Amino acid sequence: MTVRGAAAGRPVVEVRSIDYVPHRERRGKVWHQAPFWFTGNFVLATMVTGFIGPAAGLAVGWSVLAAVLGASFGTLFMCFHANQGPTMGLPQMIQSRAQFGTRGAIVPFIAVVFVYIGFNVFDVILASDGLDTVLPAPDVVWYAILIVLAVVIAIVGYDLMMVVQRWLTYLLILVFGILTVYAALHLDMGAAITGGGSFSWGIFLVQFAAAAGYQISYAVYVSDYSRYLPEDTPARKVIWFTYLGAAGSAIWLMSLGAMLGSALPEPDAVAAVQSVGNDLFGGFGTFAVVVSAIALTTIMSVNAYGAMLTSASGIDAFRPLKPTVWLRVAGIVIISVIVFVVALAIPADYLDSFNNFVLLMLYFLVPWTAVNLVDFYFVRHGHYAITEIFNPNGMYHRWSWRGLTAYFAGLGAMIPFISLTFFQGPVTKALSGADISFAVGLVVAGGLYFLLTRGLDLSAEQVAVERSRTALRELETA
Numbered sequence: 001m002t003v004r005g006a007a008a009g010r011p012v013v014e015v016r017s018i019d020y021v022p023h024r025e026r027r028g029k030v031w032h033q034a035p036f037w038f039t040g041n042f043v044l045a046t047m048v049t050g051f052i053g054p055a056a057g058l059a060v061g062w063s064v065l066a067a068v069l070g071a072s073f074g075t076l077f078m079c080f081h082a083n084q085g086p087t088m089g090l091p092q093m094i095q096s097r098a099q100f101g102t103r104g105a106i107v108p109f110i111a112v113v114f115v116y117i118g119f120n121v122f123d124v125i126l127a128s129d130g131l132d133t134v135l136p137a138p139d140v141v142w143y144a145i146l147i148v149l150a151v152v153i154a155i156v157g158y159d160l161m162m163v164v165q166r167w168l169t170y171l172l173i174l175v176f177g178i179l180t181v182y183a184a185l186h187l188d189m190g191a192a193i194t195g196g197g198s199f200s201w202g203i204f205l206v207q208f209a210a211a212a213g214y215q216i217s218y219a220v221y222v223s224d225y226s227r228y229l230p231e232d233t234p235a236r237k238v239i240w241f242t243y244l245g246a247a248g249s250a251i252w253l254m255s256l257g258a259m260l261g262s263a264l265p266e267p268d269a270v271a272a273v274q275s276v277g278n279d280l281f282g283g284f285g286t287f288a289v290v291v292s293a294i295a296l297t298t299i300m301s302v303n304a305y306g307a308m309l310t311s312a313s314g315i316d317a318f319r320p321l322k323p324t325v326w327l328r329v330a331g332i333v334i335i336s337v338i339v340f341v342v343a344l345a346i347p348a349d350y351l352d353s354f355n356n357f358v359l360l361m362l363y364f365l366v367p368w369t370a371v372n373l374v375d376f377y378f379v380r381h382g383h384y385a386i387t388e389i390f391n392p393n394g395m396y397h398r399w400s401w402r403g404l405t406a407y408f409a410g411l412g413a414m415i416p417f418i419s420l421t422f423f424q425g426p427v428t429k430a431l432s433g434a435d436i437s438f439a440v441g442l443v444v445a446g447g448l449y450f451l452l453t454r455g456l457d458l459s460a461e462q463v464a465v466e467r468s469r470t471a472l473r474e475l476e477t478a
Contacts, residue, residue: 014157017331018312019323020386021089022476026230028162030237033082035169036162036225037245041218042172043296044126044269045119046250049214050257051269053207059198060262066204067254070211072247077369078219079243080377085226086233087382090389092223092306094313096368098384099375099403099449102317102392107404109314111364112220113335116307118357119217120150120300120339121346127296129270130289143343146297147336153301154308154332158228161305164298172295175288179273180256182280187263202433206359206419209435211254213362216438218246219369221306300339307335317392356420359435363418366438367410370446371403379453385461385468395464402452410445414438 016025053063081092088095093112096105128142153160226238260272270289277285308331312321321327376382388394416425417437428435 013155013325014159014328015325016158017323017328018091018094018309018316018321019390020472021227022472023089023231024476026086026089026228028229030229030233031241032162032166033226033238033241034245034248035166037218037242038249039165039168039172039245039295040249040299040302041215041246042169042176042249042253043123043299044130044273044292045122045296046214046253047257047260047269047273048122048126049210050254050259051261052210053203054258054261056200056203056206057198058200058203058207060258062199062204063207063258063262064255066207067211067258068251070208070213071215071250071254073208074212074215075243075247075250077216077373078222078246079239080373081219081222081369082226082238082242083223083235083382084376085223086229086231086238087235088223088384088386089227089231090223090386091227091309091313092219092221093310094389095223095376095384096372096403097313097317097389098380098396099371099400100407101397101400101403102389102394104397104399104404106314106317107407108364108368109310111361111368112310113307113314115217115220115361115365116303116310117335117339117342118361120303120307120336121343122357123296123300123303124339124343125346126269127293127300130293130296133270133274133286133289140344143340146293146300147340149297150300150304151332151336153298154305155329157305157328158225161298161302162225165302168295168298171291175291176252176256178280178284179277179288180252183256183259183263183276186279187259187276200433202419202428202431202435205434205436207258209362209419209438210359211250212438213359213365215246215250216365216369217361220310220365221302224306224309225302304332304335304339308332311335317398320392356422359418359420362438363411363414363441366414366441367407367445370410370442371406371449374446374449375403375453378450379456380458380461383462383465385464387468387471388464395461402449402456406445406449406452409448410441413444414441 050063050067053066054060084092084095093109096108100107124143124146127146128139131142153164222242229238260276264272273292274285274289277288308328312327312331315321385395388396392398414437416427417435417440418425419428419433419435424433
C-alpha cells in the first residue's frame, strides 16, 4: 500500500508513523506552519470557547479580553513544542518517553487520546449541524460521511493535510473577514456592552482558562506536523510561524464568539454564523457554515492522525509494533469508530459539556507540557538519543520517576484551584470561583521536574546521544 506519486518519487500514502523521519525525507517550508495552524484552529469549536464568558454573564468586553489573553498565553506553550519536530524528527508524544520512560509515558498518553477523541466528537457534531442547514439528514448519516472523509485524508497523511489546510486558509479569511466586519458594524453591540452582563473575576478567569486550555490542548501534536522540516530549520522561525497561525485564528474566532454570544439570544455557533451572514445577503451565512463544516472535517483528520500516533506509541511500549502503513490505517479507523459511537451518545445540549471538557484538558495537559518543555529547553537542551527512545531497556528506562513525580505533583497541586460545573476546589471557592489552577500546575510540575533532574548525569547521556547520531547516519547511507 505504497502508491507512489510524481513529486520526488514519494508515496502518495504516507509511510511514516511513530518512527524517526530520516534527513533525506525532510521537506517543506517553515512558513507553511502558519496557515496549517491557522486553519487547524479556525473551526466552530474555537468560536464556542468564546461563548463561555457571555453564557455565564460576563460582559462582552471582558469576555473578549479574557479570550484574547487566554489564547495568547496558551499558544506560547503550544508553539514552543513546534521546535521539537525538526530537532528530533519524531511525533510529539513519543518524545515524552525521555521524561516519563518508555512505559511511564502512557500516563499523559491516556489523557491525550481522550483529548483527540473529545475534540473530534464536538467537531463532527458541529459540522453535521452546519451541513444540516443545507441538506437535512439524520445525525448518523452526516456523522458517518464526515468521519469517512476525515479518515481518507488522515490515511493519505501529512502532505495532503498540509496542502488542504494551507488553501483553506485563504477561503476562511475571505468568508469570515466579511462576516466579522458585518457583525461588528451591524450587531447591537451597544446594548450588549451596556446591559449584556457584568464583570466577575471568577468568570473572567474561567473564560481565560478555557481559552488557554483550548490552545494548550494543541501542544500534544504540534511536532507531528513540523517533524518533516529540515533539522537546521531556525527555531525562532518555526516557533513564530506556529504562534502566528494558531494564536491569530484563536483570537479572531474566540473574540467573534464572545461578540455573537453577547449580542444574540442563544449561544449557538452554527445558528449565529448563519443568521449574521444571511442578514448580509441571502445564502451567505449558509455558505459560511458549509465552509466551516469543511474546515471541521479537515481538523478531524488531523485529530485522527494524532490519536493514531499517540495510541501506537503507547501500545508499542508494551508490545513492540512495526510502523507500517497498515498500522496507521488500523489506528485511524479504530479511533474514528470510537468517535462515531461517542458522538451518537452525547447529549444535544453540549455547551456545558464542552466547557468542562476544555477545562479538563487544561488540568491534565498543563503538567505534561511543563515537564516536556522544561526538559527540552532547560535540562537536556534539545539533545536526545533518538535510538534510545525506542529502546525499552535503554537510558530513558521503562518508568522514569522524575517525570512521573513532577506530573502527579503538578496535577495534585491543581485540585484545590480547579473550577468545573460539578466540582470546585476549596481555594477556588474562597476566590469566588476564580480558576488559577493552570498557573499552579505549570510552576509546580515544571519547577519540581527541574529540581529533580539536577542529579542527571548529562555527560554520560551525551555519549549515548553521539552513538545514536552515528547509528542514524549509518541508516541514512545504508
